[in-house]
Amino acid sequence: MLAEVRGINEECGVFGIWGHPEPAALSYYGLHALQHRGQEGAGIVVTDGERLRAVKGEGLVNDVFSNGKLDKLEGHAAVAHVRYATAGGSGIENVQPLLFNSTTGSLAIAHNGNIVNATRLKRNLEQQGSIFQTTSDTEVLAHLIKKSKLATFEERAKQALSLLEGAFAVCILTDHGMLVAQDPQGMRPLSLGKLGDAWVVASETNAFDIIGAELVRSIDPGELLIINNDGCRSTRYVEKKDRAICTMEYVYFSRPDSDIDGINIHMARKRLGKQLAKEIQIEADVVTGVPDSSISAAIGFSEASGIPYELGLIKNRYVGRTFIQPSQDLRERGVKMKLSPVNQVVKGKRVIMVDDSIVRGTTSRHIVKLLKDAGATEVHVVISSPPLKNPCFYGIDISSDSELIAANNSVDEIRKLIGADTLTFLSVEGMVEAIGRSDEEKNCGHCLACFTGEYPTDIFSDTKLPHEKEFVR
Numbered sequence: 001m002l003a004e005v006r007g008i009n010e011e012c013g014v015f016g017i018w019g020h021p022e023p024a025a026l027s028y029y030g031l032h033a034l035q036h037r038g039q040e041g042a043g044i045v046v047t048d049g050e051r052l053r054a055v056k057g058e059g060l061v062n063d064v065f066s067n068g069k070l071d072k073l074e075g076h077a078a079v080a081h082v083r084y085a086t087a088g089g090s091g092i093e094n095v096q097p098l099l100f101n102s103t104t105g106s107l108a109i110a111h112n113g114n115i116v117n118a119t120r121l122k123r124n125l126e127q128q129g130s131i132f133q134t135t136s137d138t139e140v141l142a143h144l145i146k147k148s149k150l151a152t153f154e155e156r157a158k159q160a161l162s163l164l165e166g167a168f169a170v171c172i173l174t175d176h177g178m179l180v181a182q183d184p185q186g187m188r189p190l191s192l193g194k195l196g197d198a199w200v201v202a203s204e205t206n207a208f209d210i211i212g213a214e215l216v217r218s219i220d221p222g223e224l225l226i227i228n229n230d231g232c233r234s235t236r237y238v239e240k241k242d243r244a245i246c247t248m249e250y251v252y253f254s255r256p257d258s259d260i261d262g263i264n265i266h267m268a269r270k271r272l273g274k275q276l277a278k279e280i281q282i283e284a285d286v287v288t289g290v291p292d293s294s295i296s297a298a299i300g301f302s303e304a305s306g307i308p309y310e311l312g313l314i315k316n317r318y319v320g321r322t323f324i325q326p327s328q329d330l331r332e333r334g335v336k337m338k339l340s341p342v343n344q345v346v347k348g349k350r351v352i353m354v355d356d357s358i359v360r361g362t363t364s365r366h367i368v369k370l371l372k373d374a375g376a377t378e379v380h381v382v383i384s385s386p387p388l389k390n391p392c393f394y395g396i397d398i399s400s401d402s403e404l405i406a407a408n409n410s411v412d413e414i415r416k417l418i419g420a421d422t423l424t425f426l427s428v429e430g431m432v433e434a435i436g437r438s439d440e441e442k443n444c445g446h447c448l449a450c451f452t453g454e455y456p457t458d459i460f461s462d463t464k465l466p467h468e469k470e471f472v473r
Contacts (some may be wrong), residue, residue: 004367012096012395013037013203014110014190015080016171018178018227020198024055024070026211030200031061031082033207034253037112041095042132045108047175048075052106056081056095066341079173081110084397093134097173100142105153107145108173111138112203113188114397116166119462137464154179154226161224165457167246167394169219171201177228181237185244185456186221187447189260192232199227202378203260218261224326244447244456248396250292250435251385252356266296268435272384272426273300273354276433278426282380285349288312290356290367291339297384298354307352310345313369339367347375357385358396358414361405365418372419381420386428386451387411391465395459398450400465428452 004039013034017023027044042064043056053073057064074190081096097108117122118137121144126132130143144160145153157172157179167187172179180201182190193200195213202208205215219225220239246253249260256266272297287309289298302309351371358364368379387406392398401407405414415423426434428451435446449455 012081012112013085013207013209014112014169014171014201015203016078016110016173016178016201017096017195018075018179018199019229020195020320023075024073026200027078027080028061028065028070028194029210030207031080033210033255034082034203034231035061037203037253040082041083041092042081043083043095043097043110044070044073044078044080045097045099045110045173046073046075046078047173049175052099052101052173052175054099054108056092057097058092074406076085076098077173077178079108079110079171079178081451087443094136096136096138097171098134098136098138098142100146100409102146105174107142109138110171111141112169113167113183114393114464115140115164115168115459116463117164117460118166118395119464120460121163125344140164141172149168153177154224154235157181158224158235161237166273167457169203176225180219180225180227182219182221182223184222184238184241185445185447186219187244187246187456189245189249189258190219191259192216192219192225197290199232201225204254205260206255206258209257211233243445245445246394246396247431247435247446247448248357248385248392248450251431253396256296263436269293269296269356269384271434271436272431273297273302274304274369275430276354276382276384276424276426277301277304277425279430280382282352282382282422282424283350284352284378284380285430286310286312286345287354288345288350289354291315293298294356294384297356301354301382305352310342312342312345312351312353313343313367314340316340338427339370340375341370343374346371349376350378350380351376352380352382353383353420356383357388358383358405358418359388360403361414361418364420368419368440378421379419380422381415381418381424383425385426385431387414387425388450390453392450393455393459393463393465394447394449396450 015030041058042061045054054068079097097110099108115137121140125143145156148156148159150156168183169188169190170181193208194215200213224237226233250268254265258265287302287307289295371379389407
């Protein structure tokens with residue numbers, strides 16, 4: 001099996017637009033803004049009111065939609081998706097949006113998250129005669145909608161969504177409208193925007209910026225939007241529950257220029273760094289961050305501590321995602337391909353290295369070694385989140401607890417394993433305080449399960465982790 005150097009990955013990004021003469025082109029730009037959320041597959045499905053047409057493939061957005069492939073996607077609405085392929089789940093059939101054709105109407109689904117009761121739902125559906133065409137848990141939703149006996153599509157969708165448990169931000173496209181749903185806890189980010197008379201939805205608000213749309217608001221937990229030629233109408237498919245947005249969206253996954261619940265990601269990460277500086281006292285000469293997600297936190301740490309920030313590590317932006325065999329030697333080569341120390345910045349200096357998280361510890365160990373080989377006299381590692389001790393069942397590929405270094409080692413043991421002079425993690429309380437809260441009561445909570453082990457939903461004995469979630473055929 002191949003392994004990725006970074007060791008932690010988001011599942012995907014969702015984009016949708018209704019009421020625009022160039023939905024495919026705008027979806028293409030929107031997917032570029034969301035490319036960091038998935039690099040293994042991309043797809044766009046467009047409707048002209050009579051037929052759904054799809055273009056999708058494995059690879060980056062530029063590669064999938066090259067050579068004029070978008071030219072045939074004419075219409076007024078689209079859903080689009082970028083995907084991180086989990087283990088066993090690669091293949092064109094699993095690239096979203098998933099498109100389903102039937103005599104009673106076609107639909108396309110783009111989904112971000114993980115349905116924790118998908119296995120038992122699939123088993124029940126198969127017993128009723130359903131035949132699954134993909135190995136993705138997203139297909140469960142389509143079968144539930146089609147199996148429903150309720151009168152309208154909206155009622156069938158509500159019933160199907162109410163049966164799902166877990167984290168899901170969903171965009172469903174038909175010839176007659178677009179339905180957008182957020183899971184009952186709102187664990188995955190999803191926002192509504194406006195571009196002239198067109199309605200837009202996206203996993204991150206930076207996708208609105210690239211197409212010139214205006215942010216309207218975040219979509220509420222348990223909310224269902226019905227978007228069609230009559231406009232945008234809000235309803236609910238379940239009773240309102242407390243918000244439990246994934247904290248790692250603020251710490252690592254979302255782009256710095258995105259906002260979640262009115263909180264800017266870059267500013268939240270700066271506050272995480274400042275909170276770290278409040279919680280610890282380290283004598284050092286220079287602060288540096290691990291590119292890219294830790295730069296904001298490193299700047300915040302520098303501002304609060306008074307220790308100057310320097311660009312001590314450079315990222316090679318032309319390597320891409322480097323998948324390598326999981327041997328120690330090849331892992332080290334992979335890190336060297338991606339990061340290089342600036343020798344004159346770190347040589348003879350006591351360096352504070354700020355990073356967002358530690359998963360297996362492999363990357364941290366090699367970065368510490370890079371800095372010390374470049375002449376750093378001391379390397380103090382500070383992490384802008386608490387130790388990752390528990391797997392995530394909600395759509396982030398955080399490994400099983402057997403692979404999480406913090407699940408099996410104390411902080412000091414981790415420090416020794418990565419070769420740092422000191423190692424400090426941010427406290428759970430400090431992280432929540434630093435991220436901040438929206439003034440709106442509806443957006444008041446975080447999912448902290450990977451840090452605390454307290455999951456906001458039931459986890460079943462047959463629940464699949466994201467890296468193993470696609471069903472075995």
